[in-house]
Amino acid sequence: MRALSTVARSEMRLFLRDPVTVGVAVVVPSLVLLGLAAVPALRNPIEPTGGLSFVAFFAPSLLAISIAMLGFQVLPTGLATYRERGVLRRLSATPVRPASVLLVQLIINLITATIGAVLVVAVAVGVLGVPAPRHPLGFAAALLLGTAAVFSVGLLIAARAPRARTASGIGTLLFVLAMFLGGVYLPKFLLPDWLLRIGDFVPPGAGVLWETWVGTGPELAPLLVLAGTALAATAGAARFFRWE
Amino acid sequence: MPVIEVSHLTKRYRQHVAVADVSFSVEEGEIFGILGPNGAGKTTTVECVGGLREADGGDISVLGLHPRRDRDRLRQVLGMQLQAGELPDRLRVGEAVELFASFYPNPRDPGELIERWGLGPKRDTAYRELSGGQRQRLSILLALVGNPRVAILDELTTGLDPQARRDTWSAIEQIRETGVTVLLVTHFMEEAERLCDRIAVIDSGRVVALDTPAGLLAGLADGQRLRFRPSAPFPDALLTDLPQVSALVRRGDLVEVRGGKDLLTAVTAALAGHGVIPEQLRLEQATLDDVFVALTGRRAGSPADAVQAK
Numbered sequence: 001m002r003a004l005s006t007v008a009r010s011e012m013r014l015f016l017r018d019p020v021t022v023g024v025a026v027v028v029p030s031l032v033l034l035g036l037a038a039v040p041a042l043r044n045p046i047e048p049t050g051g052l053s054f055v056a057f058f059a060p061s062l063l064a065i066s067i068a069m070l071g072f073q074v075l076p077t078g079l080a081t082y083r084e085r086g087v088l089r090r091l092s093a094t095p096v097r098p099a100s101v102l103l104v105q106l107i108i109n110l111i112t113a114t115i116g117a118v119l120v121v122a123v124a125v126g127v128l129g130v131p132a133p134r135h136p137l138g139f140a141a142a143l144l145l146g147t148a149a150v151f152s153v154g155l156l157i158a159a160r161a162p163r164a165r166t167a168s169g170i171g172t173l174l175f176v177l178a179m180f181l182g183g184v185y186l187p188k189f190l191l192p193d194w195l196l197r198i199g200d201f202v203p204p205g206a207g208v209l210w211e212t213w214v215g216t217g218p219e220l221a222p223l224l225v226l227a228g229t230a231l232a233a234t235a236g237a238a239r240f241f242r243w244e
Numbered sequence: 245m246p247v248i249e250v251s252h253l254t255k256r257y258r259q260h261v262a263v264a265d266v267s268f269s270v271e272e273g274e275i276f277g278i279l280g281p282n283g284a285g286k287t288t289t290v291e292c293v294g295g296l297r298e299a300d301g302g303d304i305s306v307l308g309l310h311p312r313r314d315r316d317r318l319r320q321v322l323g324m325q326l327q328a329g330e331l332p333d334r335l336r337v338g339e340a341v342e343l344f345a346s347f348y349p350n351p352r353d354p355g356e357l358i359e360r361w362g363l364g365p366k367r368d369t370a371y372r373e374l375s376g377g378q379r380q381r382l383s384i385l386l387a388l389v390g391n392p393r394v395a396i397l398d399e400l401t402t403g404l405d406p407q408a409r410r411d412t413w414s415a416i417e418q419i420r421e422t423g424v425t426v427l428l429v430t431h432f433m434e435e436a437e438r439l440c441d442r443i444a445v446i447d448s449g450r451v452v453a454l455d456t457p458a459g460l461l462a463g464l465a466d467g468q469r470l471r472f473r474p475s476a477p478f479p480d481a482l483l484t485d486l487p488q489v490s491a492l493v494r495r496g497d498l499v500e501v502r503g504g505k506d507l508l509t510a511v512t513a514a515l516a517g518h519g520v521i522p523e524q525l526r527l528e529q530a531t532l533d534d535v536f537v538a539l540t541g542r543r544a545g546s547p548a549d550a551v552q553a554k
Contacts, residue, residue, distance in 0.1 A: 006346035010339060017334045082332070090329030093296060094347045094390070095319040 048189040060210040064182040066116025071150035073171040079158035080167035138218035145226040146204030152233035159241040182206030253302035264449035277440030285449040323392035333372035348390035377408030433532040467530035472522035
């Protein structure tokens, strides 16, 4: 137990020593939202959104940034680097199991992603007057399952990627895909319906986040798919994880 | 009772046999060297001893423990320094030592260990800023911080410059004073000669010789070499008839004689009986390098023909 807590403290310190990652993951989505809100026109209700302001319409999309960045990129690249450079192997020669590092990194990234997401909601609702999530339970479920799905896929990448650069490449690809489908690069009203439909099911499930925050409530199918993805990817990662 | 006992160890990776048949035992407090060319099976052997790999056959016991079955208990009393085991870039020296110390029930004092290994001024330096020699010292230190009874050190001076290598050797000599049993893997003759109480020479997965450094040298048929300028001519047979002499070569007016034990006494006596004075007499001892070449037909640094174990 003592070993696990010192590993946790040590990993936490290392994580905080990388201010770029922490900054982008925690603060940038909220800053983007505040920046958009500084343009008066974006705070007024507009037509293509069905009467929402652009800021309110766009806020749910920003939720995906912290989650996808930490889960698709930071977590798998970090673990793959540890494996490639023999850190996991070095630990397996001590009384500590390398799995404890995996667990600790998973928790740290999850906490950070949660802080980033909560900050976006707090800024949107508290500062910019965006309505609070209309379906709080559904919203919480969507956030939870979406995050779980992203992080499980991240673990699966970490499990199999032969090198840190491979992990980082796959992670970046998935991140860009998640951003595009989630309407971060282009507002969702500019994307075709079939593309948005795919986005409902691809982690982190941008569609469900949007529907539960400013829309008409959660749809069951995407939530089930996200939960299934999380279970399958976690099982795959546990089964195939290479420690060296 | 020996601290480490290995008998008829075998290990293969798919088609490639990394360890064919290795047996040895190490007594308490001994520094035991495993010497051999690249790909000879040295690392695989110690990784099986340390429980990082599962042996295919044979028995291993470390302090009475089985490396795989008693893995958790073994980890408490065994320290390992691995060839490829780095640390996170941003982790600082002091933090690394304290982190590793926290893994063990009765660790050594991190601060004192850092000072003793000359890393005091680097305590707050990140791992990626350390030189190769400093990383190596940190790596050895981490293998010792748990206050182990047995330490496995794999290629501890590879990649170090000569000065750093000598520093590391003096540090290892300090370990001996603390009574820790050390299993040392190396392909440097000088290192094995200086540090080891006994050496097992491994080639192509087998032990080809096991003795003290002096014993290995003594076993060499032409382990000694004499050079001199004779004061008067003499027939070759005068020396080549001696049982101690294995070869005689003339280079201009210089004579070089090779042979085993008591070469010097036998040659000088024979020459004196013939009225010849050996001028500018020089005796050269063979090194473990020569032993190695005699045993394996290769220089120690050169790769074996076998596929290198990964």
